[in-house]
Structure formats: structure tokens, C-alpha cells
Amino acid sequence: MKVMRPSLLQPMLRSVTSNTLHIQSKTLSSLPLEGVKVVDMTRVLAAPYATMNLSDLGADVIKVERPGIGDETRKWGPPFLSPTLSNYFACCNRNKRSIVVDYTTHDGQVIIKKLMAQSDVFVENLKPGTLKKYKLDYENIKSSNEELIFASLSGYGQDGPYSKQGAYDVPLSAEGGLMGITGPVDGEPVKVGVALTDICSGLYLYSSIVAALYHRTKTGLGQQIDVSMFSTQLSMLVNVASNYLNSGIIAKPLGSSHLSIVPYQAFKTSDAYVVIAANNDSQFYDLSEAVGWPWLPSNPMFSTNELRVENSEELLKHLTERFAEETTEYWVDIASSFSFTAAPINNIQEAFEHPQAIHSDIVKTVHNEVDDVDIKVVGHPVKFNGKDPNNYTAPPVLGQHTISILQDLGYSDEEIRVLQKKNIIQSAT
Template sequence: MADSTKVGPLHGVKVCDFTHGVAGPYTTMLLADLGADVWKLEKPGRGDATRYMNVSKRYRGDIPRSGGDYFLAINRNKRSVGVDLKTEDGRRLALALASRADIVVSNFRPGVMESLGLGYTDVRAVNPGVVYASLSAYGERGPLASQPGMDVAVQARSGVMSITGYGGMDPVKPGVSLADFAGGSHLTTAVLSALFQRERTGEGQQVSISLLEATMSMLINYSVAVIDGGAVIAPMGSGHPQLVPFQAFPTSDGYVVIGTGTNRLFGDLCDVLGAPELRDDPRFLTNVDRVANREELIPLIEKLTRTRDTAEWLAIFEESSIPCAPVNTMEQALTDPQLLANDAIVEVDHPVVGPLHVLASPYHFSAASADVRMPPPQLAEHTAEVLSEVLGLDEDQIDSLRSRGVI
């Protein structure tokens, strides 16, 4: 449970957030969860595009003030500041905020922030110690550097879609936005590393991540096999090209996933399946053998797993410490007792939509916190508060900016 006596490890760190969409806001949410004060700059009257991404019926009447369910999921612990970057005064205001920040984060295409006078050189001139983080689809060099790139396009280009699904199917992407969240996670790591280096040297720097490279890094276990070994990785459903058995198997009422990554675990599996002869079969003695003879082994295991229901097999496998799991729906996963036992779902009171349940931070500290402190912000909710607190603007100055459409 939350400990009110602890603060986040990034408490006191200020983040000027120019991100939009998914990957960038996920980065700044992670920083906010770790205790940073994140000022999310949004276009007045419009806001982040994810405010309009929605699949549940509950929030439809509250868009765009509160945001759709996608926005609500990845923007907690932030303060929203409405600033129109298309105006000269808006750009000056944004630069002033960036000059007071420890970290600046942007996921515009390369060149956009520079065209606004908010690039690294511009910000460094007024804030030499800044850690300036940039996230793009394809990187800052190369023929695609200036091209926009959505998660699905990056997944296609990276090769992820070519190994997902089953052979003979149309291209399939994983059910998760792998490129966006890989990019956001890697950018967070880069930002924290640069912040740590600044603590030692006093110097800021620019860090950058591309969604393409971040996604490719998730495929690193296949890279040597393909580049140096000439391997062709084909889609194989829930299976694994380098480990067998390591996939979902049919039961009498559904499926159970079994993952035996060692020879010992495979032997244990054979014992609990009541088929010790498989352990001693020369075709299946080692993982290399099992991979080579996958087509012979999998049907033999499937025949056995069909004899009991999923719950029975889970009890048997867990008793023998064999890695296993049910194939949960999202609803089942989000109410799984194991998840709830670790306080992984947090309820926060949102002033518009009411009680809101979000996934808690996955980070756990013994001497710090990573709590959900604030609900996702309403559009421009904290504009006056941040401008007064950070820039020292008074009420008349803020009213003037508002009357001119700057904020």
C-alpha cells in the first residue's frame, strides 16, 4: 500500500513535457510515477490526440475535457498546461518553462521543435544543464528521418508482424502497442542515465530514441541467428523458435501455457504428464533436439494435455514448479489474484469521471514511493497554477495571455 511518508526518487525534478500520442506521454508518465513534477503542454481547446481515443462507453460524454480511456490510462500524476505553440507568445512561454525544467521531452518529428525555436540548442542556451529527450519514429538520420510513423507501421518495418500469428495468415500485429511502449520505456532509461551523469558532471545533454530501434531491441534474441546464421524466423502462434515446449497447449476446456526452458524442467513435465518415456526419447533429450523435432513432440504433449481441464493442469504444474499459466482475457488478467496481491490496481478519484482504476507503477522501492498521486488532468486544468508557481506570473498577466488566446 502507499506510504505517505515516502516520496518518489525523482521528487523535485521538473519535466517540461511537449509529448503527445502514446510513446512520449508514456515516458513522462513513468517519470511522473517516480516523483517528477510533469508539466504537460497541450493545445488549448484541443489537447492531446489520445483524449479522443476511446473504446469504453463510460467516458464518451466527457471527451475532451477529461479525455478518453486511452488518455486516462497513461497520463496520471501530470499537470496540464494549455499553451498555443503556434503563437509567438506561446513559444516564448514554452521556452520560459523549459528554462526552468531539469528534463524536456518531445516526440515531434525531427526538425519540428527546432522550427518552433524550442530545439535542444534553443533550450540549452537558456538552460545549460537540461536533459533534452527526443523520441521519433525512425531516428534523426536516414531516408525516413522526417517521416511520421505510427506504432503499427513501426511494428511492420521492424519485422515484428512477420513473426506474429501463424504461417499462411494475413499480417498480424501483437495486441499491445509494442513499438510505442518499448520506445517510451527505453527513453525513460536514457533520461534517467543522463540525469545521473549530470549529477556527477554537472552537464546536461541531448538523448534520443527511435521507435524502430527500440522495437528492434526487443528482437535482439533473434538478431545473431538471422544476421550471422542465415536463419529464417517464421510465425508459429504461441510457440518459440528457440525453445520447445514453450507455448499454449489445448486442455479439455481451453488452453494452458507451458514454458520449459531447461532440460530438467522438461523432464519434470514428462513426469507429471505421465509420460516419462518422452524424457528419455533420443529425439527429445536436449532443447536442441526438441527444437529440431518440434513437429513430433508437440502433438504428443497435446494429446496428453487434452485429458484434463485447465484448472487441473495448473494445479498439477504449479505443484511441481513448472512454469505455466492460463490464457486469460484482459478482464481476467486485471482481476487476477496475483496482480491484486501486489496492489497493482489503484483507484483514484477523478473530478469528472469519478472513481478511476489504473494500473499502478510496476516500480517498488524500500525507501521511496512510486504512487499514483494525481488523476489524469483535465485539459489545461493547471495552466494558471503552473505559470504562477514556475514563472511567477500574476493573475493579470495570466488573464492577458488567456484573452489573447496564448493559453
């Protein structure tokens, strides 16, 4: 077994008293995952999003890509930032180093194994069974690095009747129930505006890796992580799933309205739309005051949320007429004096020009020196001790760091030239 890396142990002091683990934090002088090394053999969105989050917190992430093609999202455009960088690729691959290796060859497998032997985490989202063909799967690797956390993300998990199927966000959101509850009442199927199943799967993967790193500080051992996008999608159904499992209710698309809360939806105003959220009786009383109907809560049809749900058609008819009489700005302004919420439906430009977005300084600019291009990215949304991680580097061009990574592994210049000549590796320079 390798010696535990001190960098993973230094941030915490542990003592056990009465079977309870007490953790006393030291002053943070570095990023939370500084010293963690990650081999990232992922592509598209879900898993790269997870490894980007690890990199935001200080992990050294080495992105392993295929010769010639790399991550196919490099070509997902327009729009493009440069001939080698699409906006899509840039959204989930900042802070990473790119090495191009043909892992289907013997020499390529040797490189991957050397990377694994020196790393804390290995992340992949290939079809289950792919790495086993090249003896790069967990069972073949764990004996050489018992501390390695081997994390896999796939459409349906590593086993089961659908495990060999490839998967993407929209088909999985369809199979997993999300599209079945999204869209207008009695309308055509509608997907969510971003790849929500991908993103949530990536966040499960990311949090599972962080949990495994913590577990390793107690045991000295790594482990295998299996994240299924299908299972993730089922877990995302939350209250809709609970309604079905416990009450047999099969939800249907409701537009912007809510099955269990009324009013909680968008209403057309005189000039646009406004979203109203009155989640409890107190907020409904305030809403009634704001619309000029203070008597409304005394109506036995609307006095509780349960009654408002039962009589939603009647209540929403009146509210729809009332909200249409004023502008969206009017309703947003008046809500600021009450406990209910009113919000405009912003487009993307309006969202990033929101005063809170500007205050949070969430948009960062990074520079890729190879393509000589400035790239704007949405930074990490979490602050630590009031500070943004703020260690952002540009998403790499294909093979930008191949040579330096191989040199770090101990390859000589001549060995690197031979690997290039055999097309086992590829470099941007």
C-alpha cells in the first residue's frame, strides 16, 4: 500500500470520543482539494462537469483524450471560440490539462497505468466493459494502487439489462420520467432547457468522489464508484416520485404550475409574464392584500393550501385576470413589500445582468495562450470562507499538455518522439 499523501490529512485533526468523530478545522490557506490528482478519461458533459468541479477546488485534473478527435464536444458548434475550442467544450473543461493517448494500444495502456499509479482518482464514462478489454478496469488496477478511487459514470450503471447501452441526456430524461412531467398541459413533449440529467449526474459523481476521498482519510483505502444517469434521473423526481410511490399519483405536465402548491406558477401580465410563489397560508394572505382582495383567505374555498389545490381552477381564473391588469414590473415591485415572491422570466442576457449576478462576480475571463483567445466562464458557485476558489485556467486545446505530462511520468524526449511517430500520443505543439 502506498504511503498516505499528507496533503489529504493536513486540513483536519481527528479524535474519537464516545464513538463520535470530532473534526477540528485548521485555517484554510489553500484550496480544499489541493494535492489531489485526478485522471479524467471522460467526454461530453456529465462526467467532465464533475471533474471540472474537482478542478475548481484545487485538484490537478489530467484530461485523457482520443487521438485526432479528443472530446467530441470540441466540435459541437457553432458557436466556436477558436478552431479547436467550442463554447460547449469550454463550459465544462476549464482548469484541466489535456493529454492525447491511444489507450487501445499497449504503449498507451502503459501510460494510463502510470497515471493511475500516481493518482488519487480515476474518472471514466465509457460504456461498461470497455476498459476491461484493455485491463484498465478497477479489478485489474486496484492491486497496484489500493488508495485509488475509481469512479465510473454510465447511462444505466455497470450491470443490469440496460448496462451496455449508450446514453445521452434527452433519451434518459425521457425514459426516467422527466419529459413526462415537463411542458404545457396536453402539449407535445418538451425537454428542459439545459441537460439537467447530465448536470445532476455530474454533481452526484463529484460529491461521491469527495465523500470517497474523506473515507480514504479514515481507512487508507480507495473504492469503486458507480453512478447511473438513469438512477440519478429517478432520484431527481423527488416529490413527484413520492406522490406516485405512496399515493399512486402519475404526474402529468402542468406547464409552470405545481401539483401541491397553489398559486405557484407563471401568470401573463399586461406586458410579459410574472412567476408568483405563495407557498404557505401567510404568503397567500399577503398575496391577497397585494392584489387588492384582502377578503380572499376568508373564502372557505381558499383558506388553506389544501383547499386552494382542490379549488385551483376557480382561484387561478380570478388571479389570471388580476395579474393581466398590471405590468410585470408592477407585480415585482409590490411583492418586495410582502412575504410572497414575484419574479420576471429573464432571458439569458437578463440573468447575467441581474444585480446579484454582477455582485457575485461569477463570470470569469481566462486566456488560452495556444489559440490566443479570451474565454468567459461561469465560475464555481460556492464560496469558502467568503472567497471564490478563483484558480481558473482556460480549457485546454487538444493535447496541449501531452509532452509535459509524459515528462512528469519520467518519459525521455526520445521515448516521447517514438510515441508520437507511432501515433500513440498527440501534442498541440
